[in-house]
Amino acid sequence: MSLQNDLGQKVKDAVKELYQVELPTVEFQPTRKDFEGDVTVVVFPMLRFVKGNPVQIGTQIGDYLQEHVAEVAKCNVVQGFLNIVIEDSYYLNFFNSIKDEVDYGYVKSTSNDAMMVEYSSPNTNKPLHLGHIRNNLLGYSVAEILKASGKKVYKTQIINDRGIHICKSMLAWQKFGDGETPESSGLKGDHLVGKYYVAFDKAYKEQIAELVDSGMDKEKAEKEAPILLEAQDMLRKWEAGDAEVVSLWKKMNSWVYAGFDTTYKNIGVDFDKLYYESDTYLLGRDVVKDGLEKGVFFKKEDGSVWIDLTDEGLDEKIVLRSDGTAVYMTQDIGTAIQRVTDFPDINGMVYTVGNEQDYHFKVLFLILKKLGYSWAEQLYHLSYGMVDLPSGKMKSREGTVVDADDLIQNMEETAESISAELGKLEGYSEEEKKGLYRTIGLGALKYYILKVDPKKRILFNPEESVDFQGNTGPFIQYTYARIQSILRKAENGRLSVVETSLELHEKEKELLKGIQLFPETVQLAAENFSPALIANYTYDLVKEFNSFYQQVSILGEPDEQKKQFRVQLSQKVGEVIQSAFRLLGIDVPERM
RNA sequence: GGCCCCGUAGUUCAAUGGAUAGAAUAGAAGUUUCCUAAACUUUAGAUGCAAGUUCGAUUCUUGCCGGGGCUACCA
Numbered sequence: 324m325s326l327q328n329d330l331g332q333k334v335k336d337a338v339k340e341l342y343q344v345e346l347p348t349v350e351f352q353p354t355r356k357d358f359e360g361d362v363t364v365v366v367f368p369m370l371r372f373v374k375g376n377p378v379q380i381g382t383q384i385g386d387y388l389q390e391h392v393a394e395v396a397k398c399n400v401v402q403g404f405l406n407i408v409i410e411d412s413y414y415l416n417f418f419n420s421i422k423d424e425v426d427y428g429y430v431k432s433t434s435n436d437a438m439m440v441e442y443s444s445p446n447t448n449k450p451l452h453l454g455h456i457r458n459n460l461l462g463y464s465v466a467e468i469l470k471a472s473g474k475k476v477y478k479t480q481i482i483n484d485r486g487i488h489i490c491k492s493m494l495a496w497q498k499f500g501d502g503e504t505p506e507s508s509g510l511k512g513d514h515l516v517g518k519y520y521v522a523f524d525k526a527y528k529e530q531i532a533e534l535v536d537s538g539m540d541k542e543k544a545e546k547e548a549p550i551l552l553e554a555q556d557m558l559r560k561w562e563a564g565d566a567e568v569v570s571l572w573k574k575m576n577s578w579v580y581a582g583f584d585t586t587y588k589n590i591g592v593d594f595d596k597l598y599y600e601s602d603t604y605l606l607g608r609d610v611v612k613d614g615l616e617k618g619v620f621f622k623k624e625d626g627s628v629w630i631d632l633t634d635e636g637l638d639e640k641i642v643l644r645s646d647g648t649a650v651y652m653t654q655d656i657g658t659a660i661q662r663v664t665d666f667p668d669i670n671g672m673v674y675t676v677g678n679e680q681d682y683h684f685k686v687l688f689l690i691l692k693k694l695g696y697s698w699a700e701q702l703y704h705l706s707y708g709m710v711d712l713p714s715g716k717m718k719s720r721e722g723t724v725v726d727a728d729d730l731i732q733n734m735e736e737t738a739e740s741i742s743a744e745l746g747k748l749e750g751y752s753e754e755e756k757k758g759l760y761r762t763i764g765l766g767a768l769k770y771y772i773l774k775v776d777p778k779k780r781i782l783f784n785p786e787e788s789v790d791f792q793g794n795t796g797p798f799i800q801y802t803y804a805r806i807q808s809i810l811r812k813a814e815n816g817r818l819s820v821v822e823t824s825l826e827l828h829e830k831e832k833e834l835l836k837g838i839q840l841f842p843e844t845v846q847l848a849a850e851n852f853s854p855a856l857i858a859n860y861t862y863d864l865v866k867e868f869n870s871f872y873q874q875v876s877i878l879g880e881p882d883e884q885k886k887q888f889r890v891q892l893s894q895k896v897g898e899v900i901q902s903a904f905r906l907l908g909i910d911v912p913e914r915m
Numbered sequence: 916g917g918c919c920c921c922g923u924a925g926u927u928c929a930a931u932g933g934a935u936a937g938a939a940u941a942g943a944a945g946u947u948u949c950c951u952a953a954a955c956u957u958u959a960g961a962u963g964c965a966a967g968u969u970c971g972a973u974u975c976u977u978g979c980c981g982g983g984g985c986u987a988c989c990a
Contacts, residue, residue, distance in 0.1 A: 350933085352931090355934065355935090357934085365933065365934095367933070367970065368933095370970070401934070402933095402934065403933085403934085403970085403971090404933080446990090483990075486989085486990060487989085487990085488990080600990090627988060636918080638917095638918090638986075643988090644988040646988080650987090650988065650989085650990085651989075651990050654990090677984095678919085678983090679983095679984055680985085681920075681984080681985070682918075682919070683985085685919090706920085708983080709983080709984085742953090745951090745953070747953095763953090774928070774929090775927085775928065776921095776928085776929095779920090779928090780920090780982090780983065781927095790927085790939080791953060792954095793927095793939040793953090794927090794928075794939045794940085795939085795953085797953055798939090798954085800953085801951080801953050801954075804951075804953095805950080805951055805954085808950070809950055809951095812950065813950090847931085855929090859929065859938095862929095862939095863938090866938085869954060869955065870955070872950075872955085873946095873954070874955085876949075877950055879950065914951085915951085915953075
């Protein structure tokens with residue numbers, strides 16, 4: 324904020340005048356609640372440059388600031404901390420300067436500095452589950468945060484639509500499906516296909532057990548179960564372009580896509596560009612050949628191509644098989660390059676992928692750097708921890724997952740029953756109510772997931788479900804709804820400018836400080852790819868507002884100037900809540 | 916074995932190397948003639964262990980202990 328810049332300069336001036344020393348930086352922090360003041364200068368780091376007693380230095384700087392800076396009202400020094408009280412008029416001036424700003428806190432995209440954010444990237448053999456939800460929410464939110472920080476952003480996903488796991492669902496459907504379709508069964512397409520993925524695994528396990536019973540050892544049985552051999556055969560046919568297999572593949576994938584579309588729409592995420600693995604899995608081989616000539620890669624005797632990363636503390640990693648076919652890494656190299664070809668203004672990419680692939684992305688990024696792409700300097704693996712259940716890991720194969728669609732429905736139902744109990748929705752139509760339950764239910768879920776550091780594992784207990792009270796999405800939505808209620812009741816006579824001679828209530832000042840923090844919080848969240856920073860910021864602001872709301876009468880204030888100021892202050896807080904929550908992909912309700 | 920991530924109140928989460936480690940929830944106690952009590956106000960309770968760097972360490976370094984992951988010519 325500009326005040327901090329100004330003050331920083333003034334502190335440097337003070338030190339220069341008092342001690343004839345140039346200070347490189349000045350460290351600020353918000354003053355802790357227990358002390359008097361608004362901002363605090365930490366004196367300790369200066370001791371490196373200025374010899375002396377920190378208390379004395381702090382006091383002298385404080386005296387200088389009071390004399391030379393109009394906004395500084397008072398100072399006090401506690402240990403090595405110089406606490407500065409800022410004049411009310413400064414905050415009121417600040418408020419006047421931003422109160423009518425639309426999208427306050429967002430930076431408009433000006434440059435061609437574009438980023439691509441990849442997230443979701445599901446397999447087309449089963450429906451989305453809670454792990455995908457975490458992925459989707461993180462990726463979408465980071466994309467929105469980057470946009471708000473001034474970047475151009477392309478959201479993308481790569482759909483993993485080929486491979487043995489896809490053939491497993493197809494084969495099981497062929498064998499056991501009896502022609503079942505989404506229409507005939509009433510099942511959502513992705514769920515229908517997922518059902519056959521589970522059915523495959525069941526049949527596979529049965530066959531293994533039979534083979535083991537008949538004397539085969541387990542490892543061999545796992546490789547030679549007839550149904551697995553059939554699936555492998557199907558994959559070969561697919562790769563050869565066998566018309567029947569390809570047509571089945573297209574049919575079942577289309578069911579899955581229809582299902583995914585519904586789920587994405589319900590979660591509220593979207594994409595600017597889709598990539599399909601069936602189109603991209605051959606990419607990358609030419610690049611590897613080029614890289615081989617440039618000496619980035621080397622060839623082993625059997626003809627396979629590798630990169631040696633032992634200098635970087637990693638291992639050797641294969642990039643092309645001895646038969647010349649691609650591995651996962653080859654595809655990823657090719658796909659990254661393809662994206663920059665498709666969108667030449669891309670200057671960086673974010674990959675939202677679980678932390679079990681940390682190593683893979685470390686290697687991928689290194690390879691791209693070694694190949695000499697300038698954009699390779701701006702690659703980020705948005706890595707996140709697993710979502711576990713009390714019973715352990717989620718496994719789609721075994722059907723032990725929290726299904727995304729079920730979970731969303733569950734959240735809506737919980738929101739509904741709480742709302743019904745509170746009974747505040749008189750006059751709302753059924754349709755409006757339904758929309759509200761979705762807003763609240765999803766708000767609870769999204770906030771619950773996004774407020775946590777992505778790196779941490781989440782233990783999700785479906786029995787306890789997600790809270791609607793305390794540090795939660797609904798808590799913040801509720802505050803927003805209350806503010807809207809005030810605005811509806813307030814008369815229209817709006818002040819064009821707030822008198823800066825107004826004396827601020829302590830809570831009002833805290834709110835203004837909170838509002839002031841929003842733009843830098845957005846930037847910080849973008850730099851750190853961290854929705855959690857936005858969530859925590861919003862919570863702090865809202866908590867402060869609720870305390871203000873409780874202590875200070877807004878509409879009941881007799882002084883018209885003050886009343887109008889409080890109404891506008893509330894309105895601005897509401898706008899910031901809405902803007903912040905938009906970055907998390909969470910809606911805010913007019914009533915609740 | 917090697918490498919990576921995590922370890923903070925009973926539980927779920929915070930804390931750019933800074934002051935007396937913040938919240939929420941569960942527990943105890945209050946606040947509705949007053950703008951929505953999904954709220955507000957009290958209260959009790961925590962840095963895995965051991966060294967080191969520093970004026971100052973939850974944060975950085977090392978070792979150990981716990982939990983998870985990666986370590987495929989799978990994707």
